[in-house]
Amino acid sequence: MNILNAIMNLVNDPIIDVKEYSDSRNRANSMGAALEEYIKDMFAGTITTTDTKERMKRFSEVFSYSGNQNNPPDFMIKNGDAVEVKKIEGMGSSLALNSSYPKYKIFADSPMLTQACKTAEEWEEKDIIYAVGVLPKNNRLRQLTLVYGVDYAAKEEIYTRIKDSIKNGVNEIPGIELTETRELGRVNRVDPLGITYLRIRGMWGIDNPLKVYDYIYEPNLDKEFNFMAIVNINKYNTLKNKDKFENFIKDRTDITMESVEIKDPNNPVKLVEAKLIKYSL
Structure with missing residues (x-):
């Protein structure tokens, strides 16, 4: 499972009312936790799964680790990426990272990771996806963004x-x-x-992706829900299901993918080729 699977699952079964979604499955109390559960369901393909045991079994097949707000990342895909979920209330809000600086990747030898995370599978480094949801007080998901740390954050030495x-x-x-x-x-x-x-204590924060990438993406505020993902071309070319994804979006009008150039977080005058995926309803 990877980011393209998650996007296809989202498009097939979009959820806007996160509170209703969570309440109907007795999954979480806070909206931040409810958003995280929804993102997990996107990646696991369990958005429509209501049976708790069946969902747990699927999670054990797809994920190698699940953490919490004090033990990032929020979850790791077996032999795949790590995912960190962030909830903000407004389109212009920044992300509060607290004592953890932004990650362009995560490494198994990092002192910030729990032992359970380090030994969840055989791994040395993983790409990390930031999943940022704009969830106002009405609990209806306004915007969801998926962006890789390598395209969003500078290398570790900049922060350390x-x-x-x-x-x-x-x-x-x-x-x-x-x-x-x-x-x-x-x-x-x-x-x-x-x-x-x-x-x-250090209290780190970072501008949300809508501001960082405003030179290539602007949400359609006339729509009830907007989605955006950015995948650099090197990563995109490693995704084994990219042909399936391209066929999936080929005849649809609600989801598009285009080639763009984004700023390298370590050297903004250097441009990196990437795929911009947009969806709205």
Whole structure:
């Protein structure tokens, strides 16, 4: 299973009312969790599956790992990509990444991953897909975007350089007591009694793909729902079902695919050939 399977499943069974979808299957309480379950169903081909045991069995066949908001990624496809789901409320909203900087790929030796994720299958690195859903307070999905980290985020050293510079700067402040931490820093014994401490955390954020790719894509606001995916040409050519996908969209008017050029996240003057897939209803 891959991104093209997910898109075909979405087009065959589009879901806009995420709350109704979730409630009818008793799957999640929060809308962020409900969106994640829907994205999983897209990739697993279980959008119309109502039997819990059947769905669980299919998930075990398709996915090697499922995490949560504190243990990214949200899920990994066996011998395939990782997926991170993000919910925002408005078309112009940014993505809150909290203490985790953007990922262009994920690596099995990363200290940010759980042991369960690292050993879920035999792997060293995976492409990561950011699935960004615009889900306003009315719980109706307005926009869904799928974009690969390699086309969206810079390489890891860009972010770690800034993080390490800040952390080293904190460590050089004289007259404070520090504790080793995975955060930017922790200062102990701030007050005379020595009972107060200060945690210094990074709170990362990134512009949402609608803003990042506004030079090639604009949602049709007259439509109830819009979908957009960007797949760089190197990745697209590795997808074994691309012929099936091209045949799937050939005679449809609601979904299109075109060749575009996008900015390289590591060098914006360098353009990368990609496929832009659009769908609306």
